[in-house]
Structures are given as C-alpha cells and as structure tokens.
Amino acid sequence: MAHLKTYKYQSVDKSWISNHILRHYWNAAVKLLPMWLAPNMVTLLGFCCILFNVLLVHIFVPDLVGPAPSWLCYSFAAGLWLYSTMDNIDGKQARRTGTSSGLGELFDHGIDSLNCTLGSLLETVAMGLGPTKIGAFTALVPCLPMFFSTWETYHTHTLFLGAFNGPTEGLIIACSFMILSGYFDSEIWQHRAADYVGLDKYLGDMVFMDFWLPIVLGAFLFAHLPSCVINVYRARKQQNLPFWPVFLEWIPMIIYTASICAWCASPYSILLRENHLAIFCLTLSFVFGRLTTKIILHHLTRRPFPYFTVALIPLAVGGIMAWLPLFGFEPISARHERWYIYGYFVFAMGQYFVWAVRVINRICDVLDINCLTIKKKAIDGREKQAFVGKELKTKSNANGEVRGTKKEL
Template sequence: MPLGIKLEKKAELIDNTALANLKLYKYSSVDKSFISNHILRHYWNAAAELMPLWLAPNVITLIGLMFIYANVLCILIYVPDLVGPGPSWLYYSFAAGLWMYSTMDNVDGKQARRTGSSSPLGELFDHGIDSLNCTLGGLIETACMGLGPTPAGAFITLVSCLAMFFSTWETYHTHTLYLGYINGPTEGIIIACLLMIVSGIFGPQIWQLNLDEIIEVPSFLPESAAFIRVSDIFVLVVASAFFFAHLPFCVYNVYQARASKGKSFYPVLLEIVPFVWASVSVFVWLGSEYSDVLYKNHLVLFALTTSFAFGRVTTKIILAHLTLQPFPYFTILLVPIYIAPFLFWVLPRVFGVMTFVGKFEIMYLWAYFFFSAAYFLSWARIVINAICDYLGINCFTIKNPTKNK
C-alpha cells in the first residue's frame, strides 16, 4: 500500500456507514444545452444502441480515455515541442480522439440504463475519468494550436482543472450536476474539435497570425488590436469564460443551496482554500525563472502528473458526495505542489542560482509522477473493490445484463 494511502488512512476508510449511504444516492443532473438536448441526444442514443449488452458501461468510459491517451502518445511522437507543425492527419486525429472520448462519456450512462447496471460506482468512475482527462485534453489543445511550453500553453492545459473542481464542489453542495446553456462537455468539446480541424487544414501556425492577417479589424477597436495574435484572443476568451461565467455561477448555486437549507454560506468557502492554494503554487512554480518545466519543455510530463493529482482531488469529493461524508479538505497528492514553490522559487533566491536546480526539478517531477500514478491507481482499486463487494456488482463486467424496455 503506498505511503500516501497510509497517511490518509482515516480519511480513506470506507466504513459500513459510508457504504450504506450509497444505497440512498440518486443521480441528479440538469443539462440546458440546446445542442445536447435537441441534436446530440439522438446521436448518443444511436451510438448506445450499437453497444453489445454484455459490454459494461465502465469499459465504455475507459475506452473513451484510451482515445485521449492515444492522442497524447501522438504528441510525444510527432509534436513533442507542442509547436509543430505536425502532419495534417495528426490534428484530425486529435479531433477524432476528443470526439470519441465525448461520445463514450455520454454513451456509458445510456448503456448502464439499457443493461440495468446503473450504480453510484458508475458516476464515480465516469467523473473520475473526466478528472484524469482535464489536463490531457488541455494539453492536446495546446499542441493543436502550437502554443508550446509557454505560460499560455500551461494555462490552456490546466484551466479545465479549475472548471472541473468548482463544478464538483458545486455538485457536492447542490446534489445536482448542472450544465448550462453553453457548457464545456458539449459546446466546449465541439469548439475544441473544430479548432483541431482548422489546424489540420491550415496548420497550427494559423493561430499565431495577427488578427489583421485573418480579418479586417473593426474601426472602433484600437489600432493595437490588429497586432494581437489569434491564440491570445483564444486564451482571453477561455479565461473570461471561466472567471466571469463558470466560476460565479458555481459559487452562486452553492450559495443558493446553502441558503435554502438555512445554512451559512461563508464556511464552505474554506473548502476551496486547499485547491486555490495548489493553483497559486502551480503558478509560482511554473512562473519561476529557476524552473525548467516550461523552459526545457516538460509540460507533457507535468500534465500527466497533475492529471493523477487533480483526479484524486475531485474523486475524493465525488466519493464524499456519494456516501454523504464531510467535505474532504486534504489529499497528500497536492503536497508536492505545495512544496514546489519553496524548492524552485524561494531557495534559489535565498542561496543564489544553483546549477543542480534543473536536474533536481526533473527528478522531483518524475518522482511525483510515479508516486501520484501509483497512489491514484492503488486508491482506485481499493475503493472500487469495496463498492463492488458491498453492492454485489462488478466494475468491468455486467451480472445478468437485461435490456430495459
């Protein structure tokens, strides 16, 4: 058993009370997207009908993630600098992989209902895979637009983690997964796929052109607007969508949920402090002039590492939601991120530039990767087995599949 699980033993223990609460859980979601409800719903239903009844929903979810890992492998082979350009087919494959991931992500629940195998484990597994995909999907978008290992590339790689965390925090308190009229899992995926197709047609260098090289800049904009790169506009739109749309609505919905129960809102703000602290730590770490993560292009490794660390954060919240447990503040997988600014920003400044910092940092990052992967997979095995044993189900096979009429 990894050291992390031992250190979190009390918090990780799934006792009989927690397991018993699984039987009280009822899935609740709201999706207001027009595209989801009136267009893609028919596509997803048709895709679900193609799935054999013996195929477990969690296997479908896992297949979707494999498309994303295949995309990441292609990045390592063809555009390891995250700039390129790579062959045209590569960007089309990015779009196909992301689309197939989205398809599997929506079909798995329908398959569960078709086969009568819906369970709380399905939600935990589904959203756990979504959590793993957050940084990886962003990494693929970074490679698609040729952003490279830059602050902009790092932001696009990691911003989905912020959105996913606050959605999960919102769901914990409202007990409903809320997707707005325009949301990331639907419209966001479509936009990302379209951008990847554009990169396949024109090459990723199109995103590095100035605005006036693409369109005629409106006269009411300042002259400097003509020299803004298209990729900078994209980053600005993504940042604005998160900070001015997604985040405020998550906070407001949690406020409303607390107010409806006559409970104070302000104490729950403490729940976001550890994650905000981790986000600031990442900003300081990657922004340090002594760090080589971006300077020597270790962004792919960083994304793979943080996918497991972030996946642990959200799955812990999801599990607490499913089992009606207190909100989990701590996971040991964030500790290396908390420490990193001290190691790669404070110490070099205090003791001067140390020649071994770069080598130590990459060893630190590799160690963090192996630890987080081993920890996450070990924890997943423990939790999945506990839930399966209690509910009398299998994770990757279906017991007596029956088609719901």
C-alpha cells in the same frame, strides 16, 4: 457506504445543442453497443482514445510545438469527440443494462478529472503552443471549471450544465480548433486577426492567440464560477445552512493553482525551459484526479468535504522550490529538479492507483457488482424480465386483457 445503495444520479443540462441535436446522436450511438458491455468499460474505452493520442504526441511531436502533421490534428479531434461520445452514452448504457450505480458516477467523473490536463495537452500541441506559459495555461485551465462543478455537485447533489457549457459547446470548440490547426496549420493562430476580420483601428497587430487567454478566463470568471456559487448558495439556504464557510473548501484548489502558477512562472525552473510540460501534465492528471474524485466519493457517501490530499504537498514544495533565490538560497540544480519532476510523477501515479483500486473494490463489495464487467446475475435478471414480458404479451387477448391464473402472472 449505506448511502451508495440509495443513491440516484441527478443532472440538469440546459444546452440547446445537447437537447435538440446531440441527444439524437447519443441515442443512436448507444444502440450500437452490445448489451454485455459494462458502462464503466464504455467510459474507459473513451479515455483510451485520449491516451492513444497522448502517445502519438510523444512519438511525433515531442517538442509540443511541431507543427503537428495534419492527420495528427484530425486524430486529436476524433479522439476527443469519441471520448465525449462515450462519456455521454455510458449512462444510457447503464440504464439499458440495468446497472446504474453510484460507482458509475464516481468512475465517469473520475475519468473526466484525469482527462482535464491530457485532453487539453492535445489542444496545446494542435495549436503549436509548446512548453510556454500560454501552453501550460491551455493544458491546465480546464481543471478550474471541473473542480467548481464538482464542488457544486457536492452541495446540490445535482450536476448542472448551463446553456453554454464545457462538456458540450466547449468540447465542440476544442475539436474545431484542432481541425482548423490540421487544415490551415497551427501557425494560423499567430496571424493578425485584422487581416481576416478587418477592424484594423481596434485590433491593430493583435493575433488570434491574443484573444485566447481573456476569452477562456472571462468565460470561467464571469459565467461558470458565478453560476456554481449561486447554485451552492441556493442549496445551502434551502437546507438552512450557513453559506460563507463553503469558501474554505476552495483551499485545495487555491493551493493547486497557486503552486502550478509559481512553478511554471519561475525563471529559475527548468520545467518549461527543458520541455517537461508533458510529464507535468501527466503528473497533474493524477493529482487533480485524486483531488476531485475524493469530493465525488464524499458526495456519494454523504461525508464531510475533503480539504486535503497528500499529493498536493509535493506540488506546493515544487512551487516553493522554484523560487528559492527569493529566500536567499541557491536555485536548485537542473539535475535535481529533473529528478524531482519524474519522482513526483511516479509518486502521484502510484498513490492514485492504490487509492482508486481500494475504493473501487470496496464499493463493488458493498453493491455486489463488478466494475468493468456485468455480473451474470444481472444478465440473467434482464433475460428473465424479458421472458416474463414476452409471456404476458402472448397471454393478452385482442382487447389488451391479460389472461392466466394469478400464479402464472
């Protein structure tokens, strides 16, 4: 825990949009926040915008197909944008209030991990994909870049965001798709692309949705993942450490991804057939949140890479259970699988919150801070600093020289 006291957040953002457009918007937005508002509370309020829209999904589009009302798609876009805004200004609020700490990064990226499946679930609903394989893919694929960015940060101790990255350009595209779904209806994604852009000879009867999976996977496999691997390779080389052992650290994510694919692809499972995708995404939000937040915690405390979290076991069992007929067994009954899905949700949620509360309380004790509020001593310290600055200013003469005794200064 001693490393938490000396920890300094480091990041590199090469996005042109972030540096030349959104930076001014974020700087203006943070000035609207009161000085007594804790940075972690800013992060949590942004996440509440996502949770509110997930609740709306359960009320208005429980089948995840819809089509969702136009106002709901606009609400999805607004909620995602507000979440992104809060996610980008919480660090600025921490610097404003003098409350930057390792807990801030843990809380920030922990919330980002929880949002991976929930924010993308809103995209699935907005595009009318429903409980299908492509719908599950859309809801769960953001976990891949999030994991590898976290893995990269663990080794480099710096968060790298490329010229085209998910938190900026990717989020803008996601919000744009939600707005388009609200304006044109979600059926727009099932229209022939050639009817809008021409090129019948090359596009044929392909619809817009046919481009979704290859574009998303291609961006991850050929842009994001290689960049992460290269940065980790450079960091290991600089530290004179072997490179190849780091690939063993992909095992948790391989188990996570393979189990999801096996469960969702099984013709014997009711997971998608009976529309349990929403509860599955909520469950995986806690599973993935625990997986990546442990990596962040071990990065902050300079501990060995965490290869295992117990929440992966029920997921792997579910993936195997969905294919029991391949091993000569009878398929599990719909009733038992239904109980297993909801039981897994309760287990993952309970385990996550117990662990998160224990970790947060421990860090708060070590750093002598609060998680969601600013301690009075910090506020008093800022007021004292402002008072001293004011006194020095009043003692300055016209030439800028500071007057007063050594004791006063």
